[in-house]
Amino acid sequence: MEGGPLLSDWWVEESKKFVPYLNISAQLEDKPDQKLMREYDLRGFPSFIFLDDSGLLLFGREPYWRPDSLLSLGQGLNQVEVLFQLRKQVQENPQDSIARARLTLIEGLLDPSRVDVARMDAAAKVEGVPEELVEEWAMTRIEAKFLGFFEPYRSAYQNKSADRDEKKSAAIEGCYRMWVAGEKLDSTSGTFRPFLVLSFDGALAARDAFIAEDCLALYEELFGAHDRFLKGMKVRLAKMVASAKKVEVGSIGGSGE
Amino acid sequence: MLKSSPPSVLAILCMLLVSSVSVAQGTEELEKKYQEKRAKKFVQKIEWITSLDQAKAISKQKNLPILAYFTRSYAP
Numbered sequence: 293m294e295g296g297p298l299l300s301d302w303w304v305e306e307s308k309k310f311v312p313y314l315n316i317s318a319q320l321e322d323k324p325d326q327k328l329m330r331e332y333d334l335r336g337f338p339s340f341i342f343l344d345d346s347g348l349l350l351f352g353r354e355p356y357w358r359p360d361s362l363l364s365l366g367q368g369l370n371q372v373e374v375l376f377q378l379r380k381q382v383q384e385n386p387q388d389s390i391a392r393a394r395l396t397l398i399e400g401l402l403d404p405s406r407v408d409v410a411r412m413d414a415a416a417k418v419e420g421v422p423e424e425l426v427e428e429w430a431m432t433r434i435e436a437k438f439l440g441f442f443e444p445y446r447s448a449y450q451n452k453s454a455d456r457d458e459k460k461s462a463a464i465e466g467c468y469r470m471w472v473a474g475e476k477l478d479s480t481s482g483t484f485r486p487f488l489v490l491s492f493d494g495a496l497a498a499r500d501a502f503i504a505e506d507c508l509a510l511y512e513e514l515f516g517a518h519d520r521f522l523k524g525m526k527v528r529l530a531k532m533v534a535s536a537k538k539v540e541v542g543s544i545g546g547s548g549e
Numbered sequence: 550m551l552k553s554s555p556p557s558v559l560a561i562l563c564m565l566l567v568s569s570v571s572v573a574q575g576t577e578e579l580e581k582k583y584q585e586k587r588a589k590k591f592v593q594k595i596e597w598i599t600s601l602d603q604a605k606a607i608s609k610q611k612n613l614p615i616l617a618y619f620t621r622s623y624a625p
Binding site: 294295298299303304307309310311314317319320325328329334338339340341343344345346347368369372376 | 576579580582583586587589590591592594595596597598599600601604606608609611612613614615616617619621622
């Protein structure tokens with residue numbers, strides 16, 4: 293890149309359409325923004341991303357994108373420019389419901405872990421919104437809903453926050469409700485495992501043996517009979533079932549008195 | 550019977566001195582590589598901003614997106 297595309301005339305010309313920001317990892321603490329790559333979860337060199345003035349990542353993380361030709365740079369710029377135009381349009385005319393809905397969907401899809409699901413659903417229903425955006429949201433919706441429960445719990449756990457048990461309970465209950473409603477993540481999703489485990493925990497808490505068994509069977513199928521957590525999960529399910537039977541027997545015995 | 554003698558103060562000081570010299574040399578080498586990276590032709594070709602805060606301020610002022618390029622100087 294540095295010996296070719298970044299020296300070309302098209303690069304110089306196109307650079308007028310963005311603010312070029314250079315981050316050099318130097319393993320020297322006194323150099324600027326040395327921890328930034330980690331913040332954006334970038335793992336390789338070189339990496340190129342588009343950001344807005346708040347630092348929101350707009351384009352380029354996955355799959356890794358290289359603006360090594362005019363065409364490739366143009367593809368990134370086009371996506372980002374749509375967003376900038378929409379923001380301007382909404383600022384100039386806040387009554388433009390289609391532009392507002394498009395903007396909500398595009399911005400929400402950039403970071404599904406922080407979206408307001410109800411707001412996104414409402415935006416997707418606005419007539420005139422491009423079909424591909426609505427479809428993309430439909431595919432992302434369940435993941436976004438899960439992340440809405442999971443991210444606060446994960447963050448509280450990582451930061452050892454005082455309310456981490458509270459967040460965990462909310463995540464367990466939320467996942468279980470999603471499972472009951474048939475809103476299940478795709479098993480190929482990178483976050484399927486925590487979703488499955490939390491749903492299982494939620495089923496145990498709700499004394500729902502049917503769903504707990506369902507989760508456990510799927511867990512064993514996906515992660516194997518030798519998974520290190522499986523045995524513990526089976527023990528917990530067996531305990532829950534046994535205690536449920538005790539309650540049942542107790543209530544039958546009690547009714548005869 | 551052999552008696553193990555504790556390491557002398559002088560030996561410890563020598564070890565500390567050697568390690569601090571090698572750290573200093575390492576830092577010097579990293580600084581040199583960083584400056585070499587900054588002197589590359591591609592850096593001179595356009596006006597790159599090297600602070601994200603500054604890039605954000607310009608982005609806001611000009612209503613332009615930021616194109617961030619992440620590279621490294623400590624290794625090729």
